[in-house]
Amino acid sequence: MFEPALRGPEQNRGGRMFGVIRQDGTILLRGTSQNFDLGDGVRSAATRTAVVRNVAGAVRFHLHFGGCARLSSNDLACWGDWVSPEGEIRPSARNQPANGAVVVPWMRGSTDECIGNAFVCGLFPGGRVRCAGANSQGETGAGVRSDEEPPTDVPIPAVATQLRCGGQHACVRTQDGAVYCWGSNANGEAGQPRSQEPVLRPTRVRWD
Numbered sequence: 742m743f744e745p746a747l748r749g750p751e752q753n754r755g756g757r758m759f760g761v762i763r764q765d766g767t768i769l770l771r772g773t774s775q776n777f778d779l780g781d782g783v784r785s786a787a788t789r790t791a792v793v794r795n796v797a798g799a800v801r802f803h804l805h806f807g808g809c810a811r812l813s814s815n816d817l818a819c820w821g822d823w824v825s826p827e828g829e830i831r832p833s834a835r836n837q838p839a840n841g842a843v844v845v846p847w848m849r850g851s852t853d854e855c856i857g858n859a860f861v862c863g864l865f866p867g868g869r870v871r872c873a874g875a876n877s878q879g880e881t882g883a884g885v886r887s888d889e890e891p892p893t894d895v896p897i898p899a900v901a902t903q904l905r906c907g908g909q910h911a912c913v914r915t916q917d918g919a920v921y922c923w924g925s926n927a928n929g930e931a932g933q934p935r936s937q938e939p940v941l942r943p944t945r946v947r948w949d
Contacts (some may be wrong), residue, residue: 757772757775757806758773758774758779759772760772760793760804760808762799765797766799766813767793768796768799769790770790770793771788771789771791773785773786773788774786774789774791776806776807776821776823777807778807779791779793780807780808780820780842781793782794782840782841793808793820793841793842794841795818795841795843796812796841796842798814799811799812800813805857805906805908806821806858807819807820807821807824808856809845809861810842815849816844816848817851818842818843819861820841820842821838822834822835823838824845825843826838827843827846828843828846829845829873829891830845830861831874831889832859832874832875832888833888833889847871847892848861850865850866851863851865854904855904855911857875857909858880858909859874859875859889860873860876860881860906861874862906863904864903864904868899868901868902868915869894870882870895870897870904871892871894872890872892873889873890873891873892873893876888876890878909879924879941880909880911880925881895882896882911882923882941882942883895883941884896884941884942885941886939886941895913895923896943897913897943898915898921899917900916901913901914902914907924907925909924909925910922910926910930910940911924912931920946921943921945921946923940923941923943924939924940925939926940932944932945932946
């Protein structure tokens, strides 16, 4: 089933699935799709193999109960029940999600990306970071807790050079080598002493 000349490094797993980029730039996934995870417009609890709809020229991808793919056009296309037909990243889209992958307009011009549980962050030229989507644990760095947030500039106090997301938190490395994180910190994942209270704004991780 996975024979059609797969490109080795572009493999990923997340949520309830795993997948690969094929040589023709399409993405093949296997898993369940209760939340339209497989990107083919089908909601199903059965384990299936599917090609993500509307994706061609993928160069990398991320999975987390849905997913996002960076395309050769440099656009970012995402799918799942947290993606609206207009490419908005918001959990409330589950009532009428996109039918396959759609380009996320506000991510145009970004150079890197990461996704968590129904949120997306992007790294832009000049070290600027923007996030959107689920925000119950402050995942978007907006400084507040809410069901969801539109694209928000994260107030990183230095030039960001690397970006990573967990399920409900995100971190950046800055030009001076410091690491700042925000979001859920129940297990210390935001780099602060464990607390049920999330870290709502980027806070420097102390390693001592």
